[in-house]
Amino acid sequence: MRPANASLLGTTTFRLALSYLGIFTVSAIALLALVSWSTTMFIEWQVQETVEAEATGLSEVYRDRGLTGLAEIITQRSRQDIEGRASYLVMGLDGHPLAGNLSDWPSEVSDMLGWVRFSVLPMGGVGPGVEVLAHAYELADDYRLLVGRSLADAKRVKSAINRALGWGLALTILLGVVGGYFTSRHMLQRVEEMSRTARRIFGGDMSQRMTLSGTNDEFDSLAESFNEMMDELERLLEGIRTVSDNIAHDLRTPLNRLRSRIDLVLLGTPDCDAYRRTLEETMAEADNLLATFSAILTISHAESAARLERFQPVDLATLAADAVELYEPLAEEKDVSLVCRAASDQMVKGDRHLLFQAVANLVDNAVKYTPAGGCVTVSVSAAESGAVELTVDDSGPGIPEESRDAVLERFVRLDSTRTTPGNGLGLSLVQAVARLHTARLTLGDNQPGLRVRLEFTRMTEEPKSSSSA
Amino acid sequence: MRILLIEDDSEAAAYMAKGLKEAGHVVDHAATGTDGLFLATSERWDAMVIDRMLPGLDGLAIIQAIRAAGNTTPVLVLSALGKVDDRVRGLKAGGDDYLVKPYAFAELLARIEALSRRVSAAQPETRLKVEDLEMDLLARSVSRGGHSIDLQPREFRLLEYLMRYAGQVVTRTMLLENVWEYHFDPQTNLIDVHISRLRQKVDKDFELPLIHTVRGAGYTLRAAR
Numbered sequence: 001m002r003p004a005n006a007s008l009l010g011t012t013t014f015r016l017a018l019s020y021l022g023i024f025t026v027s028a029i030a031l032l033a034l035v036s037w038s039t040t041m042f043i044e045w046q047v048q049e050t051v052e053a054e055a056t057g058l059s060e061v062y063r064d065r066g067l068t069g070l071a072e073i074i075t076q077r078s079r080q081d082i083e084g085r086a087s088y089l090v091m092g093l094d095g096h097p098l099a100g101n102l103s104d105w106p107s108e109v110s111d112m113l114g115w116v117r118f119s120v121l122p123m124g125g126v127g128p129g130v131e132v133l134a135h136a137y138e139l140a141d142d143y144r145l146l147v148g149r150s151l152a153d154a155k156r157v158k159s160a161i162n163r164a165l166g167w168g169l170a171l172t173i174l175l176g177v178v179g180g181y182f183t184s185r186h187m188l189q190r191v192e193e194m195s196r197t198a199r200r201i202f203g204g205d206m207s208q209r210m211t212l213s214g215t216n217d218e219f220d221s222l223a224e225s226f227n228e229m230m231d232e233l234e235r236l237l238e239g240i241r242t243v244s245d246n247i248a249h250d251l252r253t254p255l256n257r258l259r260s261r262i263d264l265v266l267l268g269t270p271d272c273d274a275y276r277r278t279l280e281e282t283m284a285e286a287d288n289l290l291a292t293f294s295a296i297l298t299i300s301h302a303e304s305a306a307r308l309e310r311f312q313p314v315d316l317a318t319l320a321a322d323a324v325e326l327y328e329p330l331a332e333e334k335d336v337s338l339v340c341r342a343a344s345d346q347m348v349k350g351d352r353h354l355l356f357q358a359v360a361n362l363v364d365n366a367v368k369y370t371p372a373g374g375c376v377t378v379s380v381s382a383a384e385s386g387a388v389e390l391t392v393d394d395s396g397p398g399i400p401e402e403s404r405d406a407v408l409e410r411f412v413r414l415d416s417t418r419t420t421p422g423n424g425l426g427l428s429l430v431q432a433v434a435r436l437h438t439a440r441l442t443l444g445d446n447q448p449g450l451r452v453r454l455e456f457t458r459m460t461e462e463p464k465s466s467s468s469a
Numbered sequence: 470m471r472i473l474l475i476e477d478d479s480e481a482a483a484y485m486a487k488g489l490k491e492a493g494h495v496v497d498h499a500a501t502g503t504d505g506l507f508l509a510t511s512e513r514w515d516a517m518v519i520d521r522m523l524p525g526l527d528g529l530a531i532i533q534a535i536r537a538a539g540n541t542t543p544v545l546v547l548s549a550l551g552k553v554d555d556r557v558r559g560l561k562a563g564g565d566d567y568l569v570k571p572y573a574f575a576e577l578l579a580r581i582e583a584l585s586r587r588v589s590a591a592q593p594e595t596r597l598k599v600e601d602l603e604m605d606l607l608a609r610s611v612s613r614g615g616h617s618i619d620l621q622p623r624e625f626r627l628l629e630y631l632m633r634y635a636g637q638v639v640t641r642t643m644l645l646e647n648v649w650e651y652h653f654d655p656q657t658n659l660i661d662v663h664i665s666r667l668r669q670k671v672d673k674d675f676e677l678p679l680i681h682t683v684r685g686a687g688y689t690l691r692a693a694r
Binding site: 280287290291294295297298301322325326327329330333351352353356357360361364368426 | 623653666
C-alpha cells in the first residue's frame with residue numbers, strides 16, 4: 001500500500017470534493033455575473049431617472065422664462081457641479097452651442113434625439129475620458145437640449161462589487177481545496193485503519209475487531225457489520241474446531257474396536273466361521289461409522305445455509321403425518337402410542353428432506369426414550385403469534401433444565417454408559433436444520449417427559465425468501 | 470447384462486467389476502472421461518456406471534453428450550458429492566439414478582438391476598403378479614391365493630415396489646427414496662419394522678414365503694431362495 005500522503009490526491013473523497021468544488025465555482029461565477037449585471041442596470045436606471053427629471057425641469061424653465069432663463073440656470077448648475085458629474089448643452093439651429101459645459105454637440109449624438117452614450121474629457125482635460133449617459137431633447141423653436149450624467153460612479157460601484165465577489169470566489173476555492181484535503185485525509189485514515197485491522201485478521205489474529213468512532217456514521221455501521229461478520233465467522237470456526245476434535249475422539253473408539261477385532265481373529269487359529277462372523281461384525285461397525293459421518297455431513301451442510309435458494313413450500317402437517325406413519329410400527333413394537341395432531345395446511349418455506357430428517361430425529365428420540373406404555377405426541381398448529389409450531393412431546397424421563405443447552409451440542413449424550421444406540425448427533429442436526437430455516441428450537445418440560453418445540457415463520461401468500469425469524 | 474464402468478479409481482473399479490462379474494454381468498472399464506465417452510458411444514450397453522469426477526472429461530458432461538446423441542442407456546451416477554443439489558444436478562444431466570460414495574456393493578448392484586428393469590417396464594402396468602400374489606393397481610386391491618389382503622396405503626406402495634422389482638434385491642435406501650420419497654437417514658432400522666408388518670399380512674398364513682431378507686443388502690420378493 002502507498003503511504004497516506006502520496007495516495008491522498010487519488011482518493012475518492014478528494015476527487016468528489018474537487019468535483020463539487022468545480023460545480024460550486026461555476027455556479028458562483030454565474031451568480032457573480034448576474035449580480036454585477038443587475039447592479040449596473042440598476043445604477044444606469046437611476047442615472048436615467050435623474051437625467052429625465054432634470055430635463056423635465058429644464059424644459060419647464062425654457063417654457064416659462066425662455067432661452068435666457070434656461071441658459072442662466074444651466075450656467076448656474078454647471079458651476080455648482082464641481083465634480084463634473086453633469087453635462088448640459090443647449091444648441092441653436094445653426095449648430096453652435098448657446099449654453100452649457102460641453103464645448104460642442106458630441107459627434108456620437110449627431111442629429112439623433114434620445115439616449116446616447118459618449119465620453120468627455122475629465123475636468124482639467126487630462127486622463128481617460130469619462131463615460132456619459134445623456135438624453136437629447138428638442139425644445140420649441142428648433143433649439144436642442146442635451147442633458148447627461150457621468151457614469152463614473154456607476155463604474156466605481158461595479159468594480160467594487162466585482163472585486164468583492166472575486167475575493168469571495170478565491171476564498172471559496174481555497175477553503176474547498178483545504179477542506180477537501182482534510183476530509184479526505186480523515187476518511188483515508190479510517191479506511192487505512194480498517195484495512196490494517198483486516199490484514200491483522202488475515203495474519204491469523206481472529207480476535208481483532210474494527211474500532212468504532214462512536215459517531216454512528218457510515219464508517220461505524222460498516223465496522224459494525226464487519227465485526228458481526230467476524231463474530232459469526234469465529235463462531236463457525238470454533239464449531240468446526242470442536243467438531244473435528246469430537247470426530248477424532250468419537251470415531252477413534254469404534255475404529256480402534258474394529259481394528260482389534262480383526263487383530264484378534266487373525267491371531268487365532270484359522271477358522272472360516274470365525275472369519276465370517278468377524279467380517280459381519282466389522283461391516284456392521286463400518287456401517288455405523290458411515291452413518292455417523294453422513295450425519296455430520298448433513299449437519300454441516302444445513303449449517304452452511306447454501307440451500308436457501310432451493311427452498312420450496314412445504315406443508316409441515318403432511319410432513320409430520322408422514323413421519324408419524326413411518327415410526328408408528330416401531331412405536332407399536334415398543335408399546336408406545338404415537339399420535340399425530342396436525343391442523344391442515346401449515347405451510348413453511350424450506351427443504352423438505354432436511355425438515356423431514358429433523359422431525360424424524362425428534363420422533364426417533366422420543367420413541368427411543370419413552371418407556372413401554374408411554375405416549376408420544378407430534379402436533380402441528382398455528383401459534384398465537386401467527387407462526388407455525390411443531391411440537392414433539394413424550395412421556396420419557398425428559399432432560400433436566402441445566403442439561404438442555406448441552407444436548408444441542410454435537411456428540412453430547414446424557415446416557416454416559418452409551419447403551420442406547422445413537423451417535424449424539426440427532427438433536428444437533430435438528431438444531432442446525434432449525435437454524436437454516438430461521439426456526440426457533442426450544443426444549444421444555446412436558447411434566448413428565450420432554451417437549452421439543454420448533455417455531456417456524458409461516459409462509460406468506462406471496463412466496464418470497466424471507467430471512468427474518 | 471453388458472455394463473460399462475467409467476471410474477478413475479482403479480482399485481474401486483476392480484472391486485466393482487469383480488462383484489458385477491460374480492453377479493453374472495459382463496463388465497468393461499474405462500479409466501478416463503475421454504475413453505469412457507468413446508466406449509459409451511461406440512458400443513451398445515445395457516447399463517452404465519459413471520463416476521462424476523474424472524480426468525479428461527467430467528462424468529456429467531459424458532452423460533449430457535450421450536443423451537444429446539439420442540442414447541437412452543440407463544446411467545447410474547456415482548459421486549462423493551451427496552447433497553440434494555448435487556443429486557438433482559446429476560439427474561438433470563440425464564442420469565437415471567444417483568449413488569453417493571461410500572456405498573455398499575449390494576446397494577450398487579440392486580440399483581443397476583433396478584435400472585435395467587425400469588427400461589423394460591416402460592409401458593404402464595395395471596396388474597402385478599408374483600406366484601399366487603396378485604395386485605390390481607387400478608382397484609388398489611391385493612389378493613393371495615384368492616384371499617383378499619387388506620393393506621394400508623403405505624403398505625400397498627411398499628408391496629407394489631417390491632413386486633415391480635420382483636426377483637431383484639431392493640435396498641432400504643431405495644425403499645425410503647421411492648416409497649416414502651424422502652432422502653434421509655433413519656437412525657433406527659425403521660424399514661425392517663415396516664417389512665415385518667407387511668410379512669405378517671402377505672406371508673404369515675401361507676406356506677411359501679415371498680418376502681426374503683438379503684443379508685447386508687436389503688429385501689427381495691420372489692418364490693424361493
